[in-house]
Amino acid sequence: MDLNKEQLLDMYKKMVTIRAFESKAVELFAAGQIPGFVHLYLGEEAIATGVCASLEKKDYIASTHRGHGHLIAKGGDIKIMMAELFGRTTGYCKGKGGSMHIADVDLGILGANGIVGAGMPLATGAAFTCKYKGNGAVAVAFFGDGASDRATFHESLNLASTWKLPIVFLCENNGWAISNSQENHQNVTDISDRASGYGIPGVSVDGNDVIAVYEAAAAAIDRARKGDGPTLVECKSWRWRGHFEGDPGAYKDPKDQEEWLAKDPIPRLEKNLLKLKYATQAELDDIKAAADAELEAAIKFAESSPVPDPSELFTDVYAD
Amino acid sequence: MKQMTYAEAIRDGMRVAMQNDPNVYLQGEDVAQFGGCFGVTAGLYDEFGPKRVMNTPISEAVIIGSAVGAALTGLRPIAEIMFVDFMGCCMDELFNQAAKLRYMNGGKCQVPMVLRTPCGAGQGAAAQHSQSVESWFTHIPGVKTVMPSTPADAKGLMMAAIKDNNPVMYIEHKQLLTVPGDVPEGEYVVPLGKADIKREGSDITIVAWSWMLQKALAAAEELAKKGINAEVLDPRTLIPLDKDAILKSVAKTGKLLIVHEEVKTSGFGGEIAAMVGEEGFDYLDAPIKRLASPDTPIPFAPVLENAFIPSEEKIIKAVEGFF
Incomplete structure (x- = not known):
C-alpha cells in the first residue's frame, strides 16, 4: 500500500460525506422533500472513493443511476448536489436532472445515467478522445452487475480492447440487478472472468475494503494511462437499501443483509487509521461531525434556493 | 462548381470539414479501406489515415455511444450506421443519450455529432434494408434531422451538420447516390432549417x-x-x-x-x-x-x-x- 496519511484521511472524509449525504437523502425522500426516483449508494462508499483517489480532474468518469457517491468522490460540492435533488436552479443541472442525472460535467463526469449500462459506450468515447488528443487522461466507466448483462457491456469492452483505449471498466457488483440476485441473472460468480473474452486483464476485489479497491483501480488506471489498454475491475459489495427509495428490498435474505452490514466499509477504514495511528478516535469523530454539519448547510442552501422559472422548460434543448 | 454525384458530394463535404478541423473524425462499419458499403467514404482513409477514419466492429450501440462520449469531450465525430434499418440496434444511444445529455445537465454540455445513415427502397433489399423512418428521429427533441435530395444540398447540409453543435441525423438515400449535379467546391454550407x-x-x-x-x-x-x-x-x-x-x-x-x-x-x-x-x-x-x-x-x-x-x-x- 502506497497510501499516505493525508490520502487515507481524505478517503475517510469522502466516505463519511457520502454516508452522511445518502443517509440524509433517505430522510428527505421519506419526508417528501425530494421528488422523483432516488437510488442510494449506502454500503458502496468505498468503491467510488477508492477509484477516484487515483483520478485527476482531467480524467473522465461515466456515472450511473446510483451516482451520488461518484460525484462526491470526483470532487462534487454537496451543496450544489443537494440543490439538484431539490430541483432548484442552483443545482448541478439547474434542476433539470435530479438524482438520477446528477453530474458535474466540468469535473469530467459524462452524466449520471438513468439507462442501465449506457455509461460504458460514453466512457469508451471519452477514452477515444483522450487517445486521439494524446492528453494523458483516462476514463472510468462505473456500472453494476446488472449492466454487465447488457449488450453495451460487450460492445464497449470489445471496442475498447481492440482499440487499446485508456479506460477502466469498473463493475460495482452490489449483488442485485433491481430485485434479481446475481446468481439469478448471470452464470458467473466473478464478473471479472469475462475480461478474458476480450483479451484484457480482469480482477475482482473486496469492494468494501477501500484500500483493496484503491490498489486494483490504481493499477488499472496506471495501465490505461501508459497506453496498455482497458482493465475490467470488479468490486464486490452489497446494496444496503432497496433498488430505489420506496423499495423495501423484501427479496433479500435478512441473514445476508446482516452479514453485509457487518462488513460496513467505514468502520473497516477507521480500524486501519487507528492502527496506523493516522488519527485518534476523537479526530475521526470530528471528521464525521464536520460532514454532518456540511450536510445541514447543504440542505439549508437547497431549501433556500429558487425553483426554476417555468420558461426554463424550453432552454437547453439545442446548443447554439 | 464541379460535377459530382450525390455520393461524391457527401464525401466532399466530409473531406473539406476534416481538412478544416482536426477534431472531425469518421467511424463506422467498413468505412475505412473498403470505403463504406456504398462507397461513400472511399478514399478518406487514404487521405486522413487510420487515426481519423476507423472501421468499427459490428456494434451499433458503441458506434453511436462512443461518438456521443467523444462529442461530449471535445471531438466532432461522424458516425455511420450502414443502413437506417439498423438504428434499432443503437436507438438508446441516440434518443436517451445524444439527445438528452445537454438538457438533463442543465445546458452545461453539448453533443456535436453527425450520424450518417442511408435509407430507402428501390433495390430489392426487402424489409430490413430498405426503410425510411425519419419520423422516428423528428420525434426526439434535441436531435436535428437532415435529408438531402441533390448533390449540392448533400454537401452543403453535410458541412452544416458537422459544424452544428447538436446531434444531427444525416439521412442519405441509396437511390440518389449516383445522381449527378453541380456542387460548389471548397467550403459550402447550406444552413439547417432553410427550405x-x-x-x-x-x-x-x-x-x-x-x-x-x-x-x-x-x-x-x-x-x-x-x-x-x-x-x-x-x-x-x-x-x-x-x-x-x-x-x-x-x-x-x-x-x-x-x-x-x-x-x-x-x-x-x-x-x-x-x-x-x-x-x-x-x-x-x-x-x-x-x-x-x-x-x-x-x-x-x-x-x-x-x-x-x-x-x-x-x-x-x-x-x-x-x-
Missing part, C-alpha cells in the same frame, strides 16, 4: 424530400405539359422545419400535397399537414393530401416493391385529383 423551392409554380405546392423530391420534380414536368404548374418545395431539413417557407408557398397556391417514402401512418407528412392545418388553414382551398408508402413492411419481389414506393405516376394522379 428550398426546387421548382416554382402557382397551382399547387408539393412538399417532398430525399428521393421523393426527385420524383416530384419529374412529375411536375409532366403535369406542366397538362397545364398544371406545381411548386415543388424541398424542406431539406425536417428538424428544424422551415414552416414559414411551407406556409408561404401554400398561401400562394392554396393546395398542398405531401409526398414521402416512409409509411403513411405517423409519417412526417402528418406533422406538416397538421402544422398547415393549424397555422395556414385559411390559405387552403382544398383538403391537404398525403401520398406515402402503405402501412406494410417492404416486400422483396420487384413488382411488389414497386407497388410500395410512391411513384411519379402516383404523384401525377394525386395532383390531378385536386383539379
Whole structure:
C-alpha cells in the first residue's frame, strides 16, 4: 500500500460525506422533500472513493443511476448536489436532472445515467478522445452487475480492447440487478472472468475494503494511462437499501443483509487509521461531525434556493 | 462548381470539414479501406489515415455511444450506421443519450455529432434494408434531422451538420447516390432549417424530400405539359422545419400535397399537414393530401416493391385529383 496519511484521511472524509449525504437523502425522500426516483449508494462508499483517489480532474468518469457517491468522490460540492435533488436552479443541472442525472460535467463526469449500462459506450468515447488528443487522461466507466448483462457491456469492452483505449471498466457488483440476485441473472460468480473474452486483464476485489479497491483501480488506471489498454475491475459489495427509495428490498435474505452490514466499509477504514495511528478516535469523530454539519448547510442552501422559472422548460434543448 | 454525384458530394463535404478541423473524425462499419458499403467514404482513409477514419466492429450501440462520449469531450465525430434499418440496434444511444445529455445537465454540455445513415427502397433489399423512418428521429427533441435530395444540398447540409453543435441525423438515400449535379467546391454550407423551392409554380405546392423530391420534380414536368404548374418545395431539413417557407408557398397556391417514402401512418407528412392545418388553414382551398408508402413492411419481389414506393405516376394522379 502506497497510501499516505493525508490520502487515507481524505478517503475517510469522502466516505463519511457520502454516508452522511445518502443517509440524509433517505430522510428527505421519506419526508417528501425530494421528488422523483432516488437510488442510494449506502454500503458502496468505498468503491467510488477508492477509484477516484487515483483520478485527476482531467480524467473522465461515466456515472450511473446510483451516482451520488461518484460525484462526491470526483470532487462534487454537496451543496450544489443537494440543490439538484431539490430541483432548484442552483443545482448541478439547474434542476433539470435530479438524482438520477446528477453530474458535474466540468469535473469530467459524462452524466449520471438513468439507462442501465449506457455509461460504458460514453466512457469508451471519452477514452477515444483522450487517445486521439494524446492528453494523458483516462476514463472510468462505473456500472453494476446488472449492466454487465447488457449488450453495451460487450460492445464497449470489445471496442475498447481492440482499440487499446485508456479506460477502466469498473463493475460495482452490489449483488442485485433491481430485485434479481446475481446468481439469478448471470452464470458467473466473478464478473471479472469475462475480461478474458476480450483479451484484457480482469480482477475482482473486496469492494468494501477501500484500500483493496484503491490498489486494483490504481493499477488499472496506471495501465490505461501508459497506453496498455482497458482493465475490467470488479468490486464486490452489497446494496444496503432497496433498488430505489420506496423499495423495501423484501427479496433479500435478512441473514445476508446482516452479514453485509457487518462488513460496513467505514468502520473497516477507521480500524486501519487507528492502527496506523493516522488519527485518534476523537479526530475521526470530528471528521464525521464536520460532514454532518456540511450536510445541514447543504440542505439549508437547497431549501433556500429558487425553483426554476417555468420558461426554463424550453432552454437547453439545442446548443447554439 | 464541379460535377459530382450525390455520393461524391457527401464525401466532399466530409473531406473539406476534416481538412478544416482536426477534431472531425469518421467511424463506422467498413468505412475505412473498403470505403463504406456504398462507397461513400472511399478514399478518406487514404487521405486522413487510420487515426481519423476507423472501421468499427459490428456494434451499433458503441458506434453511436462512443461518438456521443467523444462529442461530449471535445471531438466532432461522424458516425455511420450502414443502413437506417439498423438504428434499432443503437436507438438508446441516440434518443436517451445524444439527445438528452445537454438538457438533463442543465445546458452545461453539448453533443456535436453527425450520424450518417442511408435509407430507402428501390433495390430489392426487402424489409430490413430498405426503410425510411425519419419520423422516428423528428420525434426526439434535441436531435436535428437532415435529408438531402441533390448533390449540392448533400454537401452543403453535410458541412452544416458537422459544424452544428447538436446531434444531427444525416439521412442519405441509396437511390440518389449516383445522381449527378453541380456542387460548389471548397467550403459550402447550406444552413439547417432553410427550405428550398426546387421548382416554382402557382397551382399547387408539393412538399417532398430525399428521393421523393426527385420524383416530384419529374412529375411536375409532366403535369406542366397538362397545364398544371406545381411548386415543388424541398424542406431539406425536417428538424428544424422551415414552416414559414411551407406556409408561404401554400398561401400562394392554396393546395398542398405531401409526398414521402416512409409509411403513411405517423409519417412526417402528418406533422406538416397538421402544422398547415393549424397555422395556414385559411390559405387552403382544398383538403391537404398525403401520398406515402402503405402501412406494410417492404416486400422483396420487384413488382411488389414497386407497388410500395410512391411513384411519379402516383404523384401525377394525386395532383390531378385536386383539379
